[in-house]
Amino acid sequence: MEETLNLEDILDVIKRNLIMIISLTLLFGALAAFATAFLMTPQYEAKTQILVSQAQESDAAVNNQNIQASLQLINTYRDIIKSPTVLDDVVANLDLEQTTSALSNQIAVSNQDQSQVVTVTVTDEVAENGEIIANEVATVFQEKVADVMSVDNVSILAPADIGENPSPVSPQPLINIAIGLILGALLGLGIAFLRAFLDKRVTTEEEMQKYLDLPVLGTVAKFDK
Known part of the structure; x- marks a missing residue:
């Protein structure tokens, strides 16, 4: 049976990997801010x-x-x-x-x-x-x-006149940080969907009924040691 990815599945993948996506987004944003402030020379x-x-x-x-x-x-x-x-x-x-x-x-x-x-x-x-x-x-x-x-x-x-308090034309902190946030979010989403695509395990009753087309007769509860 051909598998299709609907909106519900997409939202579920994002929800299950939300912490990782947010973490990568913030990390890349912070790296972009650091590079802008300390590694790029104002022009x-x-x-x-x-x-x-x-x-x-x-x-x-x-x-x-x-x-x-x-x-x-x-x-x-x-x-x-x-x-x-x-x-x-x-x-x-x-x-x-x-x-x-x-x-x-x-x-x-x-x-x-x-x-x-x-x-x-x-x-x-x-x-x-x-x-x-x-x-x-x-x-x-x-x-x-x-x-x-x-x-x-x-x-x-x-004639050229820069004035008393000239502003640099580059780097542009807001744009660089925005690009960093977008790249982090895209990387997080890419990893999340790659993990979902490669993970072939059946872990819930709904997945068993969906993929195996078999009724669920019973479940075994998980006990803490």
Whole structure:
């Protein structure tokens, strides 16, 4: 006879293993909290915005063409910002310990669709360092792009400013703890259902009638020694 697992069986498995499931859930939540507090280094972000524009023209059609040209150049500018041409000077100017490659991994360059504003985001363990690096990247890029592209259409729209009390962007304690709790609960449920699947013993009158299709004629009471 094919066995099926109905809602009653599922609830029974959970009920019989509830302590184990709760214990694993709390354990993984505690491990996630510990790792977040003591093993993960806080990371801070500093952002500066660069405007890619063209000189104003009286003719609207020409102006629209210039805007489209600026938008097409933005992808090129994103590559230049993270290139050794710019970052080598940033490392030298600030006397940074990390290599150009390592610095590149700390930098993210993005822009919204159809926007002439490029955002340079620097992630660092020290908030002040991120602000200094972001502003230096913008300054060096503004100088270098004139030589590399023979254009003068870049200006710093908003320098990086982390404020007085910056908050880390990672790790995020609540999210990490929630993930730990979910993983613990899933592991507990997995173990509970695996044990139920592998346990072929018949331990109750109801199971005997269900699986053996035989009537129960009597039971033997269990006596304590």
